Amino acid sequence: MRAQFRIRIRIVLAFVVFIAFLILARLYFIQILQGQDYAQKADQQFASNSSGLFDRGSIYFTRKDGTLISAATLASGYLVAINPQTLVDPEAAYAAITSVASSSLTHAAFLAAAARKTQVYIEVAQHLSDAEGTALTAMGIPGVQVLRERWRYYPGNTLAAQTIGIVSYGSGATLTGQTGLEATYDSTLSRSGDVLYKNFFAELFSNVGRLLVNTQDAHQGDIVTTIEPEVEMRLAADLAKVNTKYSSIGSGGIIMDTKTGAILALASYPTFNENDLQNINPQILSNPLVEHVFEYGSIMKPITMASALTAGVVTPQTTYNDTGCIHVDGNRICNWNYRSHGAYGIIPMQTIIEQSLNVGASWVAEQLGQEKFRAYFTKIFGQKTGIDLPNETDALIGNLYKPQQIYYDTAAFGEGIAVTPIQMIRALGAIANHGVMVNPHLVSAIRLNSGVVQQLNWGQGTRIFSAAAARETTVMMDALWDKALIVDGVSARIPTMSVAAKTGTAQLPTPTGGYYNDKFFNSEVAFFPSFDPRFIILLYTDDPQHVIYAEQSLSTSLLDLVHFLINYYNVPPDRGFATTTSS
Amino acid sequence: MPSDTIAHKHPLHARRAARAFHFHLPFSPVSLCFGTVAVLAITYIGLIAVVMSYAVLTVEFSQSVRNDEATVATLESQYLAAVAQITDTNYVAAGYAKPIAKIFVPTQSATALR
Numbered sequence: 001m002r003a004q005f006r007i008r009i010r011i012v013l014a015f016v017v018f019i020a021f022l023i024l025a026r027l028y029f030i031q032i033l034q035g036q037d038y039a040q041k042a043d044q045q046f047a048s049n050s051s052g053l054f055d056r057g058s059i060y061f062t063r064k065d066g067t068l069i070s071a072a073t074l075a076s077g078y079l080v081a082i083n084p085q086t087l088v089d090p091e092a093a094y095a096a097i098t099s100v101a102s103s104s105l106t107h108a109a110f111l112a113a114a115a116r117k118t119q120v121y122i123e124v125a126q127h128l129s130d131a132e133g134t135a136l137t138a139m140g141i142p143g144v145q146v147l148r149e150r151w152r153y154y155p156g157n158t159l160a161a162q163t164i165g166i167v168s169y170g171s172g173a174t175l176t177g178q179t180g181l182e183a184t185y186d187s188t189l190s191r192s193g194d195v196l197y198k199n200f201f202a203e204l205f206s207n208v209g210r211l212l213v214n215t216q217d218a219h220q221g222d223i224v225t226t227i228e229p230e231v232e233m234r235l236a237a238d239l240a241k242v243n244t245k246y247s248s249i250g251s252g253g254i255i256m257d258t259k260t261g262a263i264l265a266l267a268s269y270p271t272f273n274e275n276d277l278q279n280i281n282p283q284i285l286s287n288p289l290v291e292h293v294f295e296y297g298s299i300m301k302p303i304t305m306a307s308a309l310t311a312g313v314v315t316p317q318t319t320y321n322d323t324g325c326i327h328v329d330g331n332r333i334c335n336w337n338y339r340s341h342g343a344y345g346i347i348p349m350q351t352i353i354e355q356s357l358n359v360g361a362s363w364v365a366e367q368l369g370q371e372k373f374r375a376y377f378t379k380i381f382g383q384k385t386g387i388d389l390p391n392e393t394d395a396l397i398g399n400l401y402k403p404q405q406i407y408y409d410t411a412a413f414g415e416g417i418a419v420t421p422i423q424m425i426r427a428l429g430a431i432a433n434h435g436v437m438v439n440p441h442l443v444s445a446i447r448l449n450s451g452v453v454q455q456l457n458w459g460q461g462t463r464i465f466s467a468a469a470a471r472e473t474t475v476m477m478d479a480l481w482d483k484a485l486i487v488d489g490v491s492a493r494i495p496t497m498s499v500a501a502k503t504g505t506a507q508l509p510t511p512t513g514g515y516y517n518d519k520f521f522n523s524e525v526a527f528f529p530s531f532d533p534r535f536i537i538l539l540y541t542d543d544p545q546h547v548i549y550a551e552q553s554l555s556t557s558l559l560d561l562v563h564f565l566i567n568y569y570n571v572p573p574d575r576g577f578a579t580t581t582s583s
Numbered sequence: 584m585p586s587d588t589i590a591h592k593h594p595l596h597a598r599r600a601a602r603a604f605h606f607h608l609p610f611s612p613v614s615l616c617f618g619t620v621a622v623l624a625i626t627y628i629g630l631i632a633v634v635m636s637y638a639v640l641t642v643e644f645s646q647s648v649r650n651d652e653a654t655v656a657t658l659e660s661q662y663l664a665a666v667a668q669i670t671d672t673n674y675v676a677a678g679y680a681k682p683i684a685k686i687f688v689p690t691q692s693a694t695a696l697r
Contacts, residue, residue, distance in 0.1 A: 076653040155660035
């Protein structure tokens with residue numbers, strides 16, 4: 001009797017175990033092997049998106065006091081969807097929805113959507129505020145669903161738009177960074193999206209380790225940029241004024257920390273509102289400051305001079321006989337003011353920078369020789385800067401590999417070679433930074449989800465010029481600002497602050513290889529305090545109308561930015577002239 | 584040597600004694616199995632409840648953080664708009680006169696700087 005009972009118990013136990021194994025096997029097949037297929041089928045029937053609410057890391061501006069301000073974050077609200085199969089009164093539903101929030105669908109399109117009875121989910125309005133969503137939910141309209149929603153939001157709207165970048169679906173099915181920092185740091189900012197919908201059984205079978213330690217936290221996080229929002233805004237405002245005043249094709253500017261390469265502001269005009277990407281020209285999404293190359297004109301002369309001084313082929317005391325015009329390889333090169341001023345005669349090197357003499361720059365290039373000239377310029381412009389933005393373009397310096405001297409003579413004053421604005425400010429920054437070329441960058445740190453703040457190390461930079469050559473070139477640029485630069489009829493000189501500057505005006509190239517006589521590219525650079533600079537500013541405007549020289553088009557903005565930065569950062573005076581000046 | 588041990592009894596007596604020993608266990612193996620299964624089942628259900636509660640709390644906390652961030656983003660947007668308004672203000676048009684003179688404060692130690 002007892003033996004029979006034990007046998008029965010064992011049979012029952014074996015049956016239970018067998019059933020349990022069957023269930024486990026079935027669960028394994030359904031949830032592990034076929035889980036995605038079932039999830040997709042379910043999503044197609046009942047949900048808008050299998051990955052749940054959109055999630056993505058933030059991008060931050062950094063104020064001068066270290067406060068982080070969101071450049072890109074997430075906004076929360078509601079979306080409205082209809083189920084045509086259960087929607088009873090489309091007219092009433094449309095009226096109710098539009099009374100609360102403006103639907104992205106027209107009345108006719110809404111009715112057409114409501115008529116699609118084979119579907120159970122059609123989104124009709126997005127980005128509703130909490131109040132709007134709550135109000136619509138309270139109406140309880142049959143067939144109308146009010147669902148929680150999150151989307152990418154840029155509090156600055158147009159602020160640093162090309163630099164911050166955008167997210168979009170692109171060619172895939174998920175929102176990813178397409179331009180700017182959103183693209184460069186996409187792997188850090190992206191979120192897997194499965195956190196909200198963990199399948200308990202599936203996790204037990206396949207991701208026990210991840211339940212305990214989430215490895216994604218070690219590489220996902222928020223990024224902290226070096227961009228100072230108020231400086232960025234000031235730069236953008238100045239560029240907008242220049243571009244509007246002179247009806248330029250476009251204008252751009254960069255403000256960089258000369259010692260570290262941290263970009264404080266990087267802006268171009270025209271720009272766009274990142275929160276409203278409908279009906280914008282896709283070309284405007286690119287960042288001309290790293291993706292376009294330009295011929296800058298005379299702001300290249302300090303680089304030529306610093307190269308020659310470093311090579312030891314000239315000294316600040318070296319003189320040459322300026323004839324006003326020279327002929328090289330059958331081409332005529334003249335000073336910009338030859339017609340009004342004529343030849344300068346025997347003059348020192350400083351006058352070349354101070355008066356921006358093309359003939360002088362060509363003479364310096366000839367003293368340097370083709371091989372050394374090519375070596376210096378290749379070292380400076382031969383590689384991309386490595387800035388953390390996508391699609392950085394190479395400089396066009398192919399002319400420096402040709403034997404004709406004309407290419408070196410013109411490159412010496414910034415024509416015949418084309419570089420990106422970010423390459424240009426890095427090169428000029430080497431003069432400001434005592435001869436060392438830094439690595440420009442936009443992101444200083446990554447705040448990982450694990451709580452660790454990963455500081456990015458951008459290196460110490462590369463020595464390009466000798467410290468003495470950099471200082472001697474700075475003296476020349478400093479003299480230009482104090483003695484030669486006139487802004488709105490008044491000297492730019494600041495009695496208590498030394499500023500080193502250079503203006504540049506280049507003729508725009510024609511598609512056939514020549515140059516326009518009536519189209520110009522204006523550029524201007526300044527760094528201060530001259531001999532221990534904190535900031536370097538580069539501005540340009542492309543094809544300004546009714547103006548020829550950069551001094552006319554850009555100096556007002558440059559001076560405004562210099563004064564703004566001195567005041568905003570409380571830069572102490574670096575020279576002791578107590579002066580009262582009339583405005 | 585003791586004379587009343589089972590080993591010294593008749594084999595039949597020894598088997599009966601052993602059976603008697605079995606019957607004197609304070610619980611049956613079946614009860615033990617049922618008890619174990621019950622404990623495991625309750626533990627399993629409890630574990631599921633804990634994990635699901637944890638997941639719900641995590642999701643709610645995560646959403647709460649994101650909602651707070653969205654609120655902060657709204658404030659940041661207002662801050663940036665205010666800065667933009669200040670930056671774009673035309674003070675002359677607003678009625679402010681341009682200063683007739685600027686006084687520059689000299690540095691304390693000029694000799695060490697240049």
